[in-house]
Amino acid sequence: MAWTNRGKTRMFEMFFEASGYPGPQGDFALAACTSAATPSADTFAFSSLTQVAASGGYSAMPVERGGGADGFLISEGDEFALATLTGNYVLSANASETIENIKYFVLTDKNSTEAEREVFAYWNVGAPLSISDGATLTISATLQGT
Secondary structure (H helix, E strand, O other), X not given: OOOOHHHHHHHHHHHXXXXXXXXXXXXXXXXXXXXXXXXXXXXXXHHHOOEOOOOOOOOOEEEOOOEOOOEEEEEEOOOOEEEEEEOOEEEEOOOOOEEEEXXXXXXXXXXXXXXXXXXXEEEEEEEEEEEEOOOEEEEOOEEEEO
16 A cells, blocks of 8 residues: 555644544653664554653653644645644753763653553654753654655
C-alpha cells in the first residue's frame, strides 16, 4: 500500500489534532533521551529508552493536541504531508547545573506511567548535547509522511 499526500495529511490531522489517538491522557510528551539505547522504527515503549537524568532543570515537556499556538500544524503540498511541532519547547538548565547527554528527542503519549508510554517518533540530534548554567536549547521538529 502507498499513501497519497492527501491520505498522509488526513492521517496526521486525525492523529495530531483532537479526533485521533484515543490513548492515555490524549495529548503528547516530548522527552530527551541519552545514547544508551537507539530508537528505531521498531521502538514501542518508552521503557526501552533511557531518559536524560532529571537534574539540572530537565523534565519531559507536554505537547498539546491541536493546531493552535502549541502542538502540531499540519500542511500538505504536491509531494509531501507534514506535521510540524509548533510552540515554544525550550530546555533550560538551572544556574550552576547541567543537563547532559541529550542524543534523541522522542514523542510519546502522556501515560501517567512513563515506562508504559508509547513512542511515536524520534529525532537524532547528532553528537550528544549538554546545556549548562542557565543556557537554553529550543526544540523544533517536523514529521514528514513519505
